[in-house]
Amino acid sequence: MRILKAAFHIDEINKWQMLCNNIRNLIGDINTHNYEIKVVVNGDAVNIFSQKDSSDLLHELEKLVHEKVEFLLCRNALHGNNINESALPQSVKVIPAGVTKLVELQVNGYAYIKP
Numbered sequence: 001m002r003i004l005k006a007a008f009h010i011d012e013i014n015k016w017q018m019l020c021n022n023i024r025n026l027i028g029d030i031n032t033h034n035y036e037i038k039v040v041v042n043g044d045a046v047n048i049f050s051q052k053d054s055s056d057l058l059h060e061l062e063k064l065v066h067e068k069v070e071f072l073l074c075r076n077a078l079h080g081n082n083i084n085e086s087a088l089p090q091s092v093k094v095i096p097a098g099v100t101k102l103v104e105l106q107v108n109g110y111a112y113i114k115p
Contacts, residue, residue: 010040013047043098050083
């Protein structure tokens, strides 16, 4: 059975809702669990994890995690934005560099999607 692989890239904080909508649309359209969806978060987008008024969006991200969506946060961006890794939700994974992960994912057959 074919597995659809998508690498979503978000680096702008104002694109989070669009990203979530894109992922929901993809999952709804393929109507199967034969997918691997990874979200690489770098740049200004990491700040969603430090804003007090982002609880609704973080709840949406947790729902996506339960649908097999993996969130990969760039350590460089976290440090650059003074975000402490210990304060992050346990459902996210910190990676050394977002740009390197994007290249790796594309080499491994993931479609690149940037909302």
